[in-house]
Amino acid sequence: MTSTKFPPVIEQLSYLKRGAAEVIRDEELKSKLENAERTGKPLRVYLGVDPTAPDIHLGHTVVLRKLKHFQDMGHTAIFLIGDFSAMIGDPTGQSETRPPLTREQVDANAKTYLDQVYKILDPKKTEVRYNSEWLGKMSSFDVVRLCGHYRLARMLEREDFRSRLEKNLPISVHELLYPLLTAYDAVALLSDVEIGATEQKFNLLVHRDIQREFGQPSEVALTMPILVGLDGERKMSKSLGNYVGITEAPSEMFGKLMSISDELMWSYYELLTDFPSPVIVRLKEEVRGGTLHPMDAKMQLAHAIIAGFHGEDAAKKASEEFQRVFRDRLAPEDVPEYRLRLLPNGNVILSKKRGDGESPVPAVWKLGTRPRWPKLLVELGIIDSTSEADRLVKQGGLEIDGLRLSDVKTEVDLSSAAQFVVKAGKKKFLKIIVE
RNA sequence: GGACGGGUGGGUGAGUGGCUAAAACCAGCAGACUGUAAAUCUGCCGCUCCUUGCGGGCUACGGAGGUUCGAAUCCUCCCCCGUCCA
Numbered sequence: 001m002t003s004t005k006f007p008p009v010i011e012q013l014s015y016l017k018r019g020a021a022e023v024i025r026d027e028e029l030k031s032k033l034e035n036a037e038r039t040g041k042p043l044r045v046y047l048g049v050d051p052t053a054p055d056i057h058l059g060h061t062v063v064l065r066k067l068k069h070f071q072d073m074g075h076t077a078i079f080l081i082g083d084f085s086a087m088i089g090d091p092t093g094q095s096e097t098r099p100p101l102t103r104e105q106v107d108a109n110a111k112t113y114l115d116q117v118y119k120i121l122d123p124k125k126t127e128v129r130y131n132s133e134w135l136g137k138m139s140s141f142d143v144v145r146l147c148g149h150y151r152l153a154r155m156l157e158r159e160d161f162r163s164r165l166e167k168n169l170p171i172s173v174h175e176l177l178y179p180l181l182t183a184y185d186a187v188a189l190l191s192d193v194e195i196g197a198t199e200q201k202f203n204l205l206v207h208r209d210i211q212r213e214f215g216q217p218s219e220v221a222l223t224m225p226i227l228v229g230l231d232g233e234r235k236m237s238k239s240l241g242n243y244v245g246i247t248e249a250p251s252e253m254f255g256k257l258m259s260i261s262d263e264l265m266w267s268y269y270e271l272l273t274d275f276p277s278p279v280i281v282r283l284k285e286e287v288r289g290g291t292l293h294p295m296d297a298k299m300q301l302a303h304a305i306i307a308g309f310h311g312e313d314a315a316k317k318a319s320e321e322f323q324r325v326f327r328d329r330l331a332p333e334d335v336p337e338y339r340l341r342l343l344p345n346g347n348v349i350l351s352k353k354r355g356d357g358e359s360p361v362p363a364v365w366k367l368g369t370r371p372r373w374p375k376l377l378v379e380l381g382i383i384d385s386t387s388e389a390d391r392l393v394k395q396g397g398l399e400i401d402g403l404r405l406s407d408v409k410t411e412v413d414l415s416s417a418a419q420f421v422v423k424a425g426k427k428k429f430l431k432i433i434v435e
Numbered sequence: 436g437g438a439c440g441g442g443u444g445g446g447u448g449a450g451u452g453g454c455u456a457a458a459a460c461c462a463g464c465a466g467a468c469u470g471u472a473a474a475u476c477u478g479c480c481g482c483u484c485c486u487u488g489c490g491g492g493c494u495a496c497g498g499a500g501g502u503u504c505g506a507a508u509c510c511u512c513c514c515c516c517g518u519c520c521a
């Protein structure tokens with residue numbers, strides 16, 4: 001009777017509920033776990049994602065990590081790629097209709113998505129599914145019948161629809177279908193548990209209802225809090241620019257993570273690391289009591305997160321680099337290098353570009369022998385426009401070899417070999433080598 | 436199908452003939468202060484040219500035309516969104 005396959009239910013529950021915003025319903029999760037233990041049959045747990053953007057950031061990892069927790073406990077983790085539903089576009093959160101994606105976009109996104117997801121989930125233990133498998137096969141009759149299982153009034157209860165209705169903003173009919181179609185995912189997958197962000201709560205509840213309509217037991221809906229972005233206010237998202245991408249360079253991630261406010265740090269600890277809750281509580285107390293410097297606590301956080309994606313060594317290096325650049329205020333050890341060569345005809349060629357992981361794009365400009373600094377930086381792609389570069393100089397944000405440049409007219413002599421270390425603004429460092 | 440209201444810079448949103456590159460707020464950027472924090476303060480915040488100046492040129496208020504010395508502002512047509520009626 002006692003299966004050794006799973007840890008004790010009590011343990012599982014505390015592990016699985018850590019960080020969760022809500023479990024609907026608690027008792028159902030417990031009994032499902034007990035049932036799994038009794039039968040030896042793992043729970044089918046899924047997370048559905050829309051491959052709307054090719055890159056995933058830390059905000060996405062909150063729910064992924066939760067899926068992994070189920071995997072850790074021996075349950076079946078299903079990563080569902082909403083390739084079909086993405087072509088409809090989930091209205092969630094955005095108070096506007098999302099542009100549907102094309103098949104090609106979806107495919108491309110799905111591919112890069114998976115690579116990134118496997119930084120968290122164990123590829124060997126993850127069941128990857130695409131909802132076009134079943135949704136793509138439904139006939140319009142099937143769709144109509146599915147729609148018959150739900151009422152408009154209930155659909156309009158959804159916060160997003162309601163507020164758009166109140167504000168006289170458009171709602172397209174196809175958006176109403178989204179929760180219903182994804183509900184069918186739960187049915188097709190015979191799901192026991194579905195994980196989602198709190199903003200998905202409405203959808204998850206519809207999924208439960210529809211499963212019941214199809215004669216299945218309702219899945220447990222486990223919601224995770226939404227990760228607040230670097231600005232400390234709004235949801236982490238790419239379009240708001242307040243995000244940390246999981247493929248970003250370790251040093252970049254480190255810098256970004258260190259810029260969060262002290263208060264925000266604790267939810268990052270909770271949602272992005274595996275530090276046990278009691279440890280986090282203790283750290284918090286130490287910071288409050290003054291025995292632990294908040295900066296040190298934050299560095300430890302950044303270190304832990306980065307180690308998860310890039311390994312211990314990279315995390316350590318990023319940490320050292322951070323201290324070097326920002327505490328000791330030195331130029332970073334590894335800055336992007338731009339090698340320039342002046343051609344006989346007066347054009348300038350970028351012969352090599354290192355760092356940033358960019359492919360070396362050969363470029364030629366007619367800059368002349370002595371371009372102004374702002375011009376050069378724009379040509380190198382460091383700054384978007386000349387106006388902006390001029391502004392940066394006027395505001396004292398440009399340093400060459402440690403000296404602040406104050407005159408926008410200052411020129412660079414490209415006629416003889418030289419090297420410059422450039423600091424543009426707070427974060428951008430680069431080295432220019434004239435050959 | 437009819438009546439009415441609306442479409443302004445990255446976002447919200449003022450502006451109903453010149454003083455408007457377009458208020459205000461948010462976001463963003465830079466500087467100061469710091470723990471690269473956060474908060475705060477100051478400045479900037481379409482592009483471009485230089486003689487860097489309360490400078491010149493260009494582009495911009497859904498789209499296309501038109502009226503006018505001059506239009507985000509007025510007229511015509513079109514596109515899009517919402518409300519009410521059917």
